[in-house]
Every structure is written in structure tokens, then in C-alpha cells.
Amino acid sequence: xxxxxxxxxxxxxxxxxxxxxxxxxxxxxxxxxxxxxxxxxxxxxxxxxxxxxxxxxxxxxxxxxxxxxxxxxxxxxxxxxxxxxxxxxxxxxxxxxxxxxxxxxxxxxxxxxxxxxxxxxxxxxxxxxxxxxxxxxxxxxxxxxxxxxxxxxxxxxxxxxxxxxxxxxxxxxxxxxxxxxxxxxxxxxxxxxxxxxxxxxxxxxxxxxxxxxxxxxxxxxxxxxxxxxxxxxxxx
Numbered sequence: 001x002x003x004x005x006x007x008x009x010x011x012x013x014x015x016x017x018x019x020x021x022x023x024x025x026x027x028x029x030x031x032x033x034x035x036x037x038x039x040x041x042x043x044x045x046x047x048x049x050x051x052x053x054x055x056x057x058x059x060x061x062x063x064x065x066x067x068x069x070x071x072x073x074x075x076x077x078x079x080x081x082x083x084x085x086x087x088x089x090x091x092x093x094x095x096x097x098x099x100x101x102x103x104x105x106x107x108x109x110x111x112x113x114x115x116x117x118x119x120x121x122x123x124x125x126x127x128x129x130x131x132x133x134x135x136x137x138x139x140x141x142x143x144x145x146x147x148x149x150x151x152x153x154x155x156x157x158x159x160x161x162x163x164x165x166x167x168x169x170x171x172x173x174x175x176x177x178x179x180x181x182x183x184x185x186x187x188x189x190x191x192x193x194x195x196x197x198x199x200x201x202x203x204x205x206x207x208x209x210x211x212x213x214x215x216x217x218x219x220x221x222x223x224x225x226x227x228x229x230x231x232x233x234x235x236x
Contacts, residue, residue: 004034007212008073008093008115010108017202018096019074021209021230026070028226029218037074075111089120091181092215094208098130119144124181126211128204129155145179147215149207157207157214160190168195170203172210180215191220194228 009019016037023035027044035042040049073090093115097108119125121143129150149157156178162170173190180186193206206227213223 004068004088005070005216006073006088006090006118007070008090008119009096010075010093010112010115011096012098012108016074017205017232018094018208019072020232021205022072022094022212024230025209025213025218025223025226028229029222031069032067034068034071035074036071036076038076043068073115075108088118090115090118090123091120092124092126092212093119094126094212095131096128096204096208098128116141124179124215126208126215128208129158147178147211149211150204155207157211159193159203159207162203164201168198168201169193172207174214178214180217182217184217186214189220191224193224196228196231198232 007022009022011018019035019037023033023042026033032044040047042048095112097112116125119141122145124145124147125141126147126149129148129152147156149155151158154175156174156176158173158175159170160173162168170193171190172193174186174188176188178186193210195201195206209227210223214220
């Protein structure tokens, strides 16, 4: 398999909304995308569910598929990925955890540690600003780029003018410049977001999505259009 871009996602309570949003965004842009968690492996429209997952079926699944541009690891042990693609580095990690460290699931802690260890030099860590261990990131990831998102006033990516009605709308605010994975700079800006078809709205899911889209240099207008079109009721 050729070199692919790998995105790691760590969430509390096995929340799969962020990974599904990232999957659909990249697919809508035109990339071939794989999403892997403990319940399924999905490449574009093709799915292998947990009951059918074993080493042979996984390898066959990847070999038979088209070239994969992105792999999304959703709360997934990275050791299992070595069997699929060999050595790899993670471009970006989304950490949506907000709990105290001593309350975290031990398995999730192990997953996060593994993903952080594979985050490439100058890779990007996109962190929920309500993470109780946020200061530890700044101490331990000095060769990485850190972007925060949330409703905290100092977040890199935040929201204002939130209106929850039949159509959810808010202004996404990039409060200070950020660096893309190609090393380009994105300046401060603000743009409107509208969302349809969302039963259990969580603004953090969308702020994390916007963060990952921006560092991969997906145009703001494309981000806005895809978010508006996406129907989360169809997510697995």
C-alpha cells in the first residue's frame, strides 16, 4: 500500500460522531477514505463489521480496495494497524477528552499514548480546550503544533452567535493564526456555519471537524457546504 495520511481520534465514551464527520468531509472532497474502529472497517462505501473482522479479512479488504488517501483511527489501538500497512506516522490527532485523568478509561489512555507516540515531528494535535490535562500537552509536545477548540475564551477555534433552531447556525472564529500540515499560515478569520439533520447537537464535534479540515487546507467554502449537506441520521 502506498503512503497514506493517518488521522487519530480519541474521545470519551466511544463517541463516533467526530470520526464520521471527518470521514464524510474527506469523502465529499473526493478522497478515498478508510475509517477503522473496534466495530467496523469502512473504506468509502464498503464495510466489514466486527463479526467478520480478522487479520486475513482485513488484509484482503485493504488489498482489494482502491488506493487509500486517508485512514481515520477512531479510538483504535495502533498496533493493529501495523498488520495492515506496516510502518506509519500520524499527521494529526484529535483529542476530544474532557475528563480528569484518573477518571479516564485505561484502554482509552493506552490508545491515546500510542497515537501520541506516532504523531510525526511537527504533526498537529487538535485538543478540546476543556481537557483537564491541557497544560501537560504544552509541556510534553514541544515539537508539535497544538490547536485548541471549544467555548473557552482562549481557544484557537471557537464559536459565537450560536442559534439552535430548525437549522443550527453559529459563527466559527479562528482567534489566532494556525499552521497547516504543509507549513502554510492561516490568519485570523470568522465565517458562518449552518447545520441540518442533527438530533443531538454538540458544537465540539463540528469545531474539531473544522480544525482538521483547515490544517489539510480544505477551503472554507467547501467546509461550509459539506457541513450543511451532511445528514448525520445516516451515520452508522
